[in-house]
Amino acid sequence: MRLLLLLVLLVGCGGGPSAPTVAAATSLRNVMPALVTGFGQDLTVTYGASGTLRQQVEGGAPIDAVVFASSMPVDDLIASGHAVAATRRRLATNDLVLIVPEGGDASLRWSGLPGLPVKEKLAIGEPGAVPAGRYAREALQGLGSWDALQDRIVFGGDVAAVLAYARRGEVAAAAVYATDAAGIPDVTVVEVAAWPGAPRPEVVGAAITDDARARAFLDFVASPAGQKILASFGFGPA
Amino acid sequence: MDSTTFPIVLSMQVAAISLAIVAPPALALAWIQARRRYRLRTAVDALVLLPLVLPPSVVGFFLVVVLGRRGILGEVLDSAFGLRLVFTPAAAVIASSLVALPLIVKTVQPAIEAVPVELEHVGRSLGLSPLQLFLRVTVPASWRGIVAGLVLGFARALGEFGATLMFAGNIPGRTNTMPLEIFAAYQVGDDRRALLYVAVLTVISVAVVVAASRLNPQPGGR
Numbered sequence: 001m002r003l004l005l006l007l008v009l010l011v012g013c014g015g016g017p018s019a020p021t022v023a024a025a026t027s028l029r030n031v032m033p034a035l036v037t038g039f040g041q042d043l044t045v046t047y048g049a050s051g052t053l054r055q056q057v058e059g060g061a062p063i064d065a066v067v068f069a070s071s072m073p074v075d076d077l078i079a080s081g082h083a084v085a086a087t088r089r090r091l092a093t094n095d096l097v098l099i100v101p102e103g104g105d106a107s108l109r110w111s112g113l114p115g116l117p118v119k120e121k122l123a124i125g126e127p128g129a130v131p132a133g134r135y136a137r138e139a140l141q142g143l144g145s146w147d148a149l150q151d152r153i154v155f156g157g158d159v160a161a162v163l164a165y166a167r168r169g170e171v172a173a174a175a176v177y178a179t180d181a182a183g184i185p186d187v188t189v190v191e192v193a194a195w196p197g198a199p200r201p202e203v204v205g206a207a208i209t210d211d212a213r214a215r216a217f218l219d220f221v222a223s224p225a226g227q228k229i230l231a232s233f234g235f236g237p238a
Numbered sequence: 239m240d241s242t243t244f245p246i247v248l249s250m251q252v253a254a255i256s257l258a259i260v261a262p263p264a265l266a267l268a269w270i271q272a273r274r275r276y277r278l279r280t281a282v283d284a285l286v287l288l289p290l291v292l293p294p295s296v297v298g299f300f301l302v303v304v305l306g307r308r309g310i311l312g313e314v315l316d317s318a319f320g321l322r323l324v325f326t327p328a329a330a331v332i333a334s335s336l337v338a339l340p341l342i343v344k345t346v347q348p349a350i351e352a353v354p355v356e357l358e359h360v361g362r363s364l365g366l367s368p369l370q371l372f373l374r375v376t377v378p379a380s381w382r383g384i385v386a387g388l389v390l391g392f393a394r395a396l397g398e399f400g401a402t403l404m405f406a407g408n409i410p411g412r413t414n415t416m417p418l419e420i421f422a423a424y425q426v427g428d429d430r431r432a433l434l435y436v437a438v439l440t441v442i443s444v445a446v447v448v449a450a451s452r453l454n455p456q457p458g459g460r
Contacts, residue, residue: 055427129427151410151411154325168306168307170307
């Protein structure tokens with residue numbers, strides 16, 4: 001019993017003097033380390049689907065700021081009184097792209113997805129939790145092909161899982177961000193969702209607590225230096 | 239079928255088909271492990287136990303590596319028969335069968351061991367074939383343990399999540415079993431939807447545990 005108590009205490013003390021925690025969308029997993037390095041101060045970053053992270057903040061997770069792949073979960077947090085409205089800002093934009101695995105059909109386009117052979121699958125993020133999935137659903141609904149693709153859409157728990165489905169060749173196509181597909185050798189970007197009315201993915205941040213360092217980080221990301229780092233990873237200007 | 243009842247019906251179908259597929263080899267294995275003493279017995283014992291001991295993510299990874307579209311066997315199945323298992327209900331059945339197997343074997347094996355060997359000797363001396371021996375002597379004498387094992391196997395198949403998510407994926411209206419639906423609903427924050435399937439699975443599991451404990455006589459009990 002005493003040993004158990006000791007173990008619990010040890011686990012509880014693991015953190016040490018804690019740096020503020022920023023919860024970031026999975027689609028930012030490549031750029032965040034560079035942003036934190038550019039920022040120059042210690043930060044803990046936790047990744048997840050924006051919708052999942054939103055749930056965690058609402059559930060009381062110790063998170064000081066959020067950087068999500070969509071305005072919706074940020075605005076939800078503001079509406080529920082968890083995020084500070086005055087700190088909300090758009091930090092970058094992104095492109096939704098259709099990718100096919102290596103050796104896949106490079107002539108495939110968004111509009112041609114309903115014509116996929118019946119056994120072939122399309123991977124997108126779980127629309128309720130993954131912004132990339134919600135953008136993909138919007139794109140397909142806009143094209144009038146969402147209903148025709150039912151039963152053939154595999155939902156990934158975050159955008160990295162969606163990318164992995166395509167990289168492993170388990171699906172014929174997948175919808176991810178341009179920044180996810182960039183530099184991945186085993187997938188090909190076949191079309192950017194850029195037609196009039198196509199969803200315009202954005203990166204939106206807000207402070208959750210009044211932690212000064214977390215807020216300074218959001219300022220840094222919005223600053224020219226931060227924007228330069230985002231641009232070097234393929235993100236569009238805020 | 240509407241999207242609320244689909245996961246319930248699919249889960250029941252997947253568990254039932256899994257049980258039908260896995261029961262014969264599981265019972266045969268339990269009998270062999272209980273009665274035969276052979277060189278690889280310990281190795282087979284360990285192998286059977288693996289899916290029960292390994293994290294479901296390991297089972298799922300193994301299934302994708304072997305039966306995935308670019309997997310060792312998956313590629314052959316696809317090119318030879320046009321058979322693609324990943325992201326299909328059949329994949330959910332395979333995952334569920336694999337995890338149900340050890341639970342059935344490990345529950346049935348002691349029940350068969352408890353049947354006096356002499357009974358089988360008598361049966362054999364009367365000229366019964368091994369199958370007749372099993373069905374007419376062993377099963378009647380150990381049916382409680384066998385049913386308990388099958389009931390537990392069904393419950394385990396019904397509850398399979400990790401390997402199913404990796405191998406069958408979450409395709410609403412096709413592969414979204416109740417455990418997957420609970421996880422998806424939780425991720426989306428739809429607690430009411432999650433609670434519905436939590437309730438259904440809890441009721442079934444409680445019924446299963448009660449049934450199994452009544453069937454499986456405890457030492458000193460009855």
